Amino acid sequence: NSKVTISTLDAMKSEGRKIAVLTAYDASFSRLADAAGVEVILVGDSLGMVVQGQESTLPVTVEEMVYHTAMVKRGCSRPLIVADMPFMSHGTPRQALDNAGRLMKEGGAHMVKLEGGHAQVETVRHLTDRAVPVCAHLGLMPQSIHQLGGYKVQGRDSNSAERILADAHELQEAGAQMLVLECVPELLAREVSLALSIPVIGIGAGRSCDGQVLVLHDMLGITLGKAPRFSHDFMAGAASIESAIRAYVQAVHNGSFPAEEHCFK
Ligand code: KIV
Numbered sequence: 354n355s356k357v358t359i360s361t362l363d364a365m366k367s368e369g370r371k372i373a374v375l376t377a378y379d380a381s382f383s384r385l386a387d388a389a390g391v392e393v394i395l396v397g398d399s400l401g402m403v404v405q406g407q408e409s410t411l412p413v414t415v416e417e418m419v420y421h422t423a424m425v426k427r428g429c430s431r432p433l434i435v436a437d438m439p440f441m442s443h444g445t446p447r448q449a450l451d452n453a454g455r456l457m458k459e460g461g462a463h464m465v466k467l468e469g470g471h472a473q474v475e476t477v478r479h480l481t482d483r484a485v486p487v488c489a490h491l492g493l494m495p496q497s498i499h500q501l502g503g504y505k506v507q508g509r510d511s512n513s514a515e516r517i518l519a520d521a522h523e524l525q526e527a528g529a530q531m532l533v534l535e536c537v538p539e540l541l542a543r544e545v546s547l548a549l550s551i552p553v554i555g556i557g558a559g560r561s562c563d564g565q566v567l568v569l570h571d572m573l574g575i576t577l578g579k580a581p582r583f584s585h586d587f588m589a590g591a592a593s594i595e596s597a598i599r600a601y602v603q604a605v606h607n608g609s610f611p612a613e614e615h616c617f618k
Pocket residue numbers: 376395396397398399400437533535556566567568
């Protein structure tokens with residue numbers, strides 16, 4: 354039960370063992386996620402929606418991410434902690450470095466995650482050259498919701514699928530050590546996962562990714578409004594929140610989640 358590091362995750366990928374990732378935003382749930390065997394806790398900017406009740410993730414600030422990351426940090430000891438860089442916090446490499454530094458030094462994050470493809474390559478290089486581990490995020494990028502015109506599956510036509518694959522290669526080349534792939538067809542996610550040497554964590558991205566991530570509130574069935582189709586309510590039939598989280602971790606580890614109905618073709 355030693356601490357999870359990026360080396361642990363690389364080894365899991367190469368051995369074909371699935372990585373269980375879950376979001377958490379405070380110490381209590383961070384402790385439960387750790388107890389349930391989650392390898393990676395993501396302090397997602399999804400907290401803007403599920404904790405703050407905002408309409409999107411856009412209003413979330415660096416200050417708020419630092420605050421939640423520090424709470425998560427106090428609750429767990431084994432998982433790797435990844436903190437999201439919120440909207441407008443990584444517009445330039447310099448700004449990104451300042452803010453990533455706060456998430457690591459004040460929040461205690463082990464890695465930062467940022468949304469974006471080709472345009473973020475220089476920033477990712479800037480961070481990784483300076484000892485800031487980076488998780489990239491492609492496919493549906495919620496911070497781009499007003500450009501995308503809604504929460505829709507990405508990479509459905511061959512042009513956008515090729516763009517995602519090319520961006521993934523570039524981000525890995527720039528030093529990214531993990532990639533989140535959100536809402537893309539299963540076959541594309543499979544291609545990206547096989548092509549990259551770094552762990553690829555899917556959400557609405559099918560069964561072939563190296564790991565899976567869900568938003569805590571979605572998997573507990575307490576999402577405000579309609580839960581996304583790729584999610585599953587693990588609380589239904591569970592005796593406690595802890596056993597629901599355990600069931601999720603087990604389902605990811607044994608490959609029973611996601612199932613076919615959670616995938617996009
Ligand atoms: O903010 C978040 O929770 C995320 C996951 C959905 C990947 O970025």
